[in-house]
Amino acid sequence: MESDKSRLSWLSKPLFFIYLMGCLFFVFKNNPYLYSTETLKSMFHKKQSDEIHPVPQVKVGDLKAGDLTSAFVWRMNQNRSAFYNPATTFNYKYEKIWSRHLLLDGDAIFKSSLWVFDESGYYLYGSGAALAATDTSGLLRWKLKLSDPNSTFAAQPLITKTRVFALTTDGRLFAIDKDHGRVLWTVRAGVGSRGSPVLVGQRVLFFATEETADLNKVNKLFAAYAETGNIERLGTDDVGPITNYPPTINEELKSLYVASEAGNLFAFNYETGKLLFKTSTSDKILSAVVLADKKAIFSTMDGKLVAVDAKTGTLAWETDLESPSDSTPTFIPDYNYLAVMTNNGYLQTIDIKTGERKWKFLTHNSSSHHNTVAIRLKGRWIEEHSMKWQYKGWVIVAPCGDNRLCIYNPERGQIVDRMSLEGRLASEIMISGTDFVVSITTKDKDSGEEVMQLILLGEKRPGSDKTTPPPSSGVPPGTPGSS
Amino acid sequence: MDWLKATFWEIKQSSALKWFGFLLGLSHLLTFFTWASTGHPPLGYYADSAPLCWSFFEDCASLRVLSLGQMTLVYYTYPVLAAIATIMFVSNRLYGVGWFFLTLAFFFKSLLYFNDARLSHNAHYLLFLAHAVFLFAPQKKSILKYLLVSFFVASGILKLNTEWMSGVWLTQHTGFHPKFAEWVAALTALAELILPWMLVSRKSQNIVVGFLGLLGLSIGYWFISDSIGPAVQVLFVLFYPFYYFEQRRNEMEYLYQSYIRPAASQAWLPIVILAFWTLQALPFAKHVNPAMASVSQNLALEGHPTHQDCQQTTFAIFANEVREVDLGDPKGRPERLQCDPFMRFLDVKNLCRKLAEESGFQNVASSFSLRTLNDKDYRRIFESDDLCNKKVNYRNLEQVGWNRTKAD
Known part of the structure; x- marks a missing residue:
């Protein structure tokens, strides 16, 4: 039988009332916005921080002096003018020292990679969601593979003495231990990114795409501290989709230049992120931005070569190249010319002061690469080719013909010499010491399929045998620094 | 085995308890149906060489003495036992057999459930307690009457937090407007805190309101969340009409207390209810002794999924x-x-x-x-x-x- 509660029934109503009031109190305490038009969820979201945190959390103090020294700089020099170190002089006779696959013992996904390099080896990218590092003879040192197959290391990584910084197309920046490939930190700055990262001081600058509250995508300038990965939203201006090249830096003006696909050149103060100027052009910008003679120079899709004042952005001159050029102009010191090859194979020189075209020469370049390089020849070759001493032996190296690199005298455009390649040029012309490194596509002798090979072109040197495959370890013979 | 005889006597005397036995059998079938429709997770987890152990026993892999084949046999025998128990409780005479098969089903379910922490769910926690009371405790009817109310009130108390009150969970599962979802969340919490007490009221209209309110609430959430929780709540709520009609009948017929089998002490009711609320209070013990955290989190109801x-x-x-x-x-x-x-x-x-x-x-x-x-x-x-x-x-x-x- 149940207990009789009649003695307590007079208590039950007030107790129930107190209980009911207590329930209502706690309901309203936990949602004070119940009777308001604001929702509790929106209040939470307002309080939530949009700070971006790297993974893992890194303690300050591990980085040593010199760790962030750049080991590879695109376009050959620190002021991004695309001419090689004027203290180094070159021969004009080159032959193949060795050729090999990009990656001797690794994944097929790296078969057709893009690459950059330094004295430690080669860094392969652009092949999907993976990055690889080889030693100088092409053997794998490490690779980093991402889980999302749609996320690509599309842009050139930044290589320093001890670290590699790489951006993915889904907005993540990685800092990688250069020797072992361990992830030092990674941070997701946005939902996408374009262009390569660039190092200024202790910070890595890059552009990433953020999604706004109304689902618009904006591309902004970010800075990540190289040691910890802590992110700063540096710029507030939307630059739109930008080219995939590294931004160009001018340390004197503390400015960073980036070209957008919509035809705008942006210049930012890289310390504060303030927009210095925005210059609009007639069409999409195809090349990277080069700095020379206090000007920022680039080429557009409607075949123009444009120079603007590097400080103010005002137009200095504009020259019609008659055909578009996706190559980045090369500055030739002493001549004060710019060399640029249009997509239809015309190598042209332009006076940097006035924008006047000096000459153009049809190179019959059959490759899809049009970037040129400016180097100085040794004294005896200046004499041999009757070049004027005042110009100190500067020449232009450019792809030409079918499977060749040619050396041109910038004064009149005549060919000084040619280097034969065993296949179609598949990369920019890179310089290692006084040698040239390029990749070519060629047919494999055994299988007959098209493969990509890395070639070192250097001065003929004793002991080098073109037919000898590179050793299984150590530096290939004939490479500077090898025994 | 005196307590067993007392148990059978109690069930025999009460159609509400027989009905509850039937409902518990149904709960096993519901559990099996839920597992079967989500890919037989107990077998999938058992086949995984690394179980996700309960936090209070991280080395549970060492307790896996059955092979996968044997566990599969247990898994498919389980609904058969439950079905038999369910059917037996329909009969007025075979309740003893029903009790036996329900106990077996309970044991088989324990074998399956405690193998992997991924199977944990508040509904199973409540069912285990309800089984323990129904199968083994004296004063079943009284205890179940208040225990099931406690289940609902505890669930309501767990909803008194900003996460639930923000309505985010409801918005995600229904697409309700955020403000409407906030109100539904608030009213749900109030309903779970207030309506269960109406089930133990003396006034029939209160009982009807409480019953219909909780039934409607549970069915509504069953459609929203598509999980076993609201379905088990429906089963619990369905106990009360039978309890109510039986009480009315007893009062009208003035059933005498049997001297052959005296009723168990009324003290069991507060003991069990106090034990239940002590378990629910355990999570707060981790603020006093952090080592309690891993133990307490599995002995109390889990809070509603927070965003x-x-x-x-x-x-x-x-x-x-x-x-x-x-x-x-x-x-x-x-x-x-x-x-x-x-x-x-x-x-x-x-x-x-x-x-x-x-x-x-x-x-x-x-x-x-x-x-x-x-x-x-x-x-x-x-x-x-x-x-x-x-x-x-x-x-x-x-x-x-x-x-x-x-x-x-």
């Missing part, structure tokens, strides 16, 4: 490769465990076991961060690049870091 954002970054480290691994949301994992730190830690340990056989494998590095609706920023829960080390367990994670092994 959590979590991020996990994991890399498998090989001799000359670093491979990012997306551990993702394993199929079939309950929603409330998607961002559970312990589950995520066990996911990493499982990854270590799977990759151990790959050539060149060295370790796994992982970082896990969590943010609830209330949090301003993500909180780093664990972060280490030495997670495959056997000495690393969930309790000493704070002592290991990332990139420290390189320097050691």
Whole structure:
């Protein structure tokens, strides 16, 4: 039988009332916005921080002096003018020292990679969601593979003495231990990114795409501290989709230049992120931005070569190249010319002061690469080719013909010499010491399929045998620094 | 075996208890149906060489004495036992057989359920308590009357937090306007706190209101969440009409207390109810003694799934490769465990076991961060690049870091 509660029934109503009031109190305490038009969820979201945190959390103090020294700089020099170190002089006779696959013992996904390099080896990218590092003879040192197959290391990584910084197309920046490939930190700055990262001081600058509250995508300038990965939203201006090249830096003006696909050149103060100027052009910008003679120079899709004042952005001159050029102009010191090859194979020189075209020469370049390089020849070759001493032996190296690199005298455009390649040029012309490194596509002798090979072109040197495959370890013979 | 005879006597005397036995049998069939429609998770988890153990016993793999074949037999025998128990409770005479088969079904379910923490659910927790009372406790009718009310009130109390009151869970599952969802959330909490008390009222209209209100609420949430919880609530609510009619009949017929089998002491009622509420209070003990956390979290009802954002970054480290691994949301994992730190830690340990056989494998590095609706920023829960080390367990994670092994 149940207990009789009649003695307590007079208590039950007030107790129930107190209980009911207590329930209502706690309901309203936990949602004070119940009777308001604001929702509790929106209040939470307002309080939530949009700070971006790297993974893992890194303690300050591990980085040593010199760790962030750049080991590879695109376009050959620190002021991004695309001419090689004027203290180094070159021969004009080159032959193949060795050729090999990009990656001797690794994944097929790296078969057709893009690459950059330094004295430690080669860094392969652009092949999907993976990055690889080889030693100088092409053997794998490490690779980093991402889980999302749609996320690509599309842009050139930044290589320093001890670290590699790489951006993915889904907005993540990685800092990688250069020797072992361990992830030092990674941070997701946005939902996408374009262009390569660039190092200024202790910070890595890059552009990433953020999604706004109304689902618009904006591309902004970010800075990540190289040691910890802590992110700063540096710029507030939307630059739109930008080219995939590294931004160009001018340390004197503390400015960073980036070209957008919509035809705008942006210049930012890289310390504060303030927009210095925005210059609009007639069409999409195809090349990277080069700095020379206090000007920022680039080429557009409607075949123009444009120079603007590097400080103010005002137009200095504009020259019609008659055909578009996706190559980045090369500055030739002493001549004060710019060399640029249009997509239809015309190598042209332009006076940097006035924008006047000096000459153009049809190179019959059959490759899809049009970037040129400016180097100085040794004294005896200046004499041999009757070049004027005042110009100190500067020449232009450019792809030409079918499977060749040619050396041109910038004064009149005549060919000084040619280097034969065993296949179609598949990369920019890179310089290692006084040698040239390029990749070519060629047919494999055994299988007959098209493969990509890395070639070192250097001065003929004793002991080098073109037919000898590179050793299984150590530096290939004939490479500077090898025994 | 006197207590068994007393148990049978009590069930024999009460049609409400027979009906509740029938409902408990149905709950087993419901449990099996839910498992079967989500890919037979007990068997899937048992086939996994690395179980996700309950937090109070991390080495549960050592207790796996049955083979997969034997466990499969247990799994498919379980609904048969439940079906027999259900049918037996329909009969007025075979309730003893029904009790026996219900006990067997309860035991088989325990074998399946306690093998892996991924199967944990508030509904099963409540069913275990209800079974324990129905099968073994004296004064079943009285205890069940208040225990089931306690279940609802405890569930209501767990909803008194900003996460539930924000209505985010409802918005995600129904597409309600946020403000409407807030009101539905508030009214749900109030309903669970107030309506159950009406079930124990003396006034019939209160009982009707309480019954219809809770039934409607449970059926409504059954459609929204598509989980076993609301279905079990419906079964519990269905006990009360039978209890009510039986009480009316007893009062009208003035059934005498039997001297052959006297009723058990009324003290059992407060003892059981107090025990239940003590269990619900256990999670607060971790503020006094943190070591209690791993024990208490499995002995009390879990809070309603809160809205959590979590991020996990994991890399498998090989001799000359670093491979990012997306551990993702394993199929079939309950929603409330998607961002559970312990589950995520066990996911990493499982990854270590799977990759151990790959050539060149060295370790796994992982970082896990969590943010609830209330949090301003993500909180780093664990972060280490030495997670495959056997000495690393969930309790000493704070002592290991990332990139420290390189320097050691």
